[in-house]
Amino acid sequence: MHQVRLLPHNITFPADGQETVLQAALNAGVAFPNRCQVGACAMCLCRKRSGEIRYQLEPMLTENEQAEGWIFACQAMARSDLVLQLD
Template identity: 45%
Template sequence: MSHQVTILPSGLSFQVESNETILEAALRHGIDFPFRCKQGVCTSCVCRLRSGSVSYLPPEPLTDLDKAQNFTYCCLAYAESDLTLHHPFIRG
């Protein structure tokens, strides 16, 4: 099953499959998505979740502060629904 991901403010959209992270899907679609470590450490790929839900493999990578800020670590996150994310440096 796939879900639609939309990145604001660029308006870019792409499909993410259930077996791939948001970052993997973005790169597969040729989107210039910022990342470095792919381990949830560098925070380059962190987006703010505007709508939808994501899941992570254990252990849960988000701190309580991350959750309060609606941060999504796209290198580790799997889409559980259609998503709207915000990342100011992703361009269309």
């Protein structure tokens, strides 16, 4: 089980690594922005400040966006504790 910290609200919730970060947030009662839950609308786009994630299917992000830490929470699964930034 991993811990996800969501900035700037400093909310923490658990993620088991088998569910997406978005699903873990919603299961914990966190109001995480989302709409489509399949990576098409970009509502759940956030920046990973620390930690490791994995995807089952690679998201539609450029190499530059990925290098800047952008992730789709609806597609990303935690591989470690995470710190995420909502803008």
